[in-house]
Amino acid sequence: MPDTPPLPHKHSFESLSERYGARYKWLVLFAVAFGGIAGVLSTSSMNVAIPSIGQQFGLGQDKVQWAITGFMAAMTLSMLPTPWLLDRIGFRRCFLGAIAVLAASSALGALATNFAWLVAMRIVQGAAAGILQPLGAVAVMRLFPVESQGRASGILGFSIVLAPAVAPTLGGMLLDRFGWEAIILANLPFCLIAGVAGMALLPHPRELKNTRFDWFGAGTLGLATLCAIEGITSVHGHGLTSPWTLSLLGLATLALVLFVRHARRAQAPIIAPTLFANRAFTMGTLVSLTYGFGMYASTYLIPVFLQSALGYSATRAGLALLPAGLVLALVIPLGGRMADRYPPHRVTMLGLAVFGLSFLLLAVIGGRIAYDEMIWVTALGRLGLALILPALSLAALRGMTAHQLGQSSVVVSYVRQLGGVLGIAVSSVFVEWRETAYGAVGPGAYADSFMLLAVVFVVALAAASRMTPHAEKVRKAAS
Numbered sequence: 001m002p003d004t005p006p007l008p009h010k011h012s013f014e015s016l017s018e019r020y021g022a023r024y025k026w027l028v029l030f031a032v033a034f035g036g037i038a039g040v041l042s043t044s045s046m047n048v049a050i051p052s053i054g055q056q057f058g059l060g061q062d063k064v065q066w067a068i069t070g071f072m073a074a075m076t077l078s079m080l081p082t083p084w085l086l087d088r089i090g091f092r093r094c095f096l097g098a099i100a101v102l103a104a105s106s107a108l109g110a111l112a113t114n115f116a117w118l119v120a121m122r123i124v125q126g127a128a129a130g131i132l133q134p135l136g137a138v139a140v141m142r143l144f145p146v147e148s149q150g151r152a153s154g155i156l157g158f159s160i161v162l163a164p165a166v167a168p169t170l171g172g173m174l175l176d177r178f179g180w181e182a183i184i185l186a187n188l189p190f191c192l193i194a195g196v197a198g199m200a201l202l203p204h205p206r207e208l209k210n211t212r213f214d215w216f217g218a219g220t221l222g223l224a225t226l227c228a229i230e231g232i233t234s235v236h237g238h239g240l241t242s243p244w245t246l247s248l249l250g251l252a253t254l255a256l257v258l259f260v261r262h263a264r265r266a267q268a269p270i271i272a273p274t275l276f277a278n279r280a281f282t283m284g285t286l287v288s289l290t291y292g293f294g295m296y297a298s299t300y301l302i303p304v305f306l307q308s309a310l311g312y313s314a315t316r317a318g319l320a321l322l323p324a325g326l327v328l329a330l331v332i333p334l335g336g337r338m339a340d341r342y343p344p345h346r347v348t349m350l351g352l353a354v355f356g357l358s359f360l361l362l363a364v365i366g367g368r369i370a371y372d373e374m375i376w377v378t379a380l381g382r383l384g385l386a387l388i389l390p391a392l393s394l395a396a397l398r399g400m401t402a403h404q405l406g407q408s409s410v411v412v413s414y415v416r417q418l419g420g421v422l423g424i425a426v427s428s429v430f431v432e433w434r435e436t437a438y439g440a441v442g443p444g445a446y447a448d449s450f451m452l453l454a455v456v457f458v459v460a461l462a463a464a465s466r467m468t469p470h471a472e473k474v475r476k477a478a479s
Contacts, residue, residue: 154336284396
């Protein structure tokens with residue numbers, strides 16, 4: 001009697017695809033999106049709780065900021081081992097494990113009785129959120145055909161940007177009613193939905209790679225990242241030419257050189273240099289770095305500009321930014337559809353131009369800008385961002401092979417996050433330098449800073465234009 005082939009596992013990709021049909025990939029996308037929301041809420045909702053945490057633990061703002069900076073640093077660095085985790089344990093275990101760690105650290109953080117424990121749990125939260133962040137792009141590129149990847153990216157982006165748009169309002173309501181502990185717990189419902197949906201929908205991996213983790217590569221790249229961030233931040237207190245600042249920047253450069261040398265020789269480096277043989281990906285990485293710089297710097301600068309230079313209250317400043325957040329959330333699905341209909345690099349360039357124009361307007365109008373004009377200009381900037389988010393990943397990643405998707409998507413997310421951390425550090429130092437030059441706190445220093453961001457987006461626009469040949473090739477092949 002001939003042997004019959006074994007039935008596929010109920011959680012194999014084939015079984016799940018047959019069970020749910022054409023809607024299966026969309027169900028997976030929504031499960032991953034809820035995980036992304038949980039991570040983003042952990043990032044953006046804590047800022048409003050800084051004064052309350054400081055009062056409870058008797059600390060100044062310089063100490064309480066560790067609850068934010070520790071999270072951001074952990075989130076950035078934890079992206080590095082994600083490609084290895086995808087190869088070693090698969091997408092399903094990687095996603096569910098990160099969700100479980102995020103939920104557990106949130107619950108334990110809310111029980112903190114001392115500030116050191118709170119910071120430790122925030123660091124664990126950041127590590128889990130960093131692993132979750134690139135997984136959405138991996139899911140889109142693996143599950144969706146070329147002609148619908150833009151739409152999928154737009155839906156994924158909508159879920160992720162909607163969270164920070166409402167996080168300050170939600171955080172303020174929770175803080176006033178229940179205390180800062182409720183803000184840390186706000187992501188638990190999304191963790192629960194993502195975990196249950198992930199267990200039901202995510203397939204078991206077909207095959208896993210038993211590769212060794214690149215400890216030396218991760219260590220040198222992580223050291224370069226931390227030293228670069230701390231070196232730029234230290235300009236604020238020590239000066240650009242101080243021995244401490246120069247030592248940190250020198251150590252960052254040395255660590256980066258050691259990483260590049262190691263990656264060229266290693267059999268399985270944490271980031272393979274061969275990724276950058278693809279010009280579209282290389283230019284996309286540069287665009288991600290520069291637009292992350294501008295996006296996070298603007299998120300920091302605009303509220304401070306409204307309060308410090310224009311004299312608005314915190315409530316009125318927050319209300320001025322709310323329409324911009326809603327514009328971003330509502331337009332991003334349209335940006336995804338445009339990335340399906342037109343070459344993604346051109347949609348990216350349009351978004352960069354619109355975003356850069358908003359900073360140019362802020363630089364030119366400066367302290368003469370009216371309240372309603374501020375609303376329109378910030379909304380214009382978020383309109384540009386809504387075009388960039390879905391299209392940039394597609395333009396950068398479409399030429400990568402299946403085994404390169406994990407590393408390449410992590411690199412794009414990593415440099416965007418790194419650019420964001422550097423953007424906040426550089427913009428804060430730049431504003432203080434310009435205030436010293438003007439001899440007073442006023443709109444002039446912020447106008448100069450907005451002009452700097454406009455120049456940064458010109459650089460990003462030039463890099464995006466160099467993504468043309470590959471993007472055109474992919475689009476012609478798809479049609």
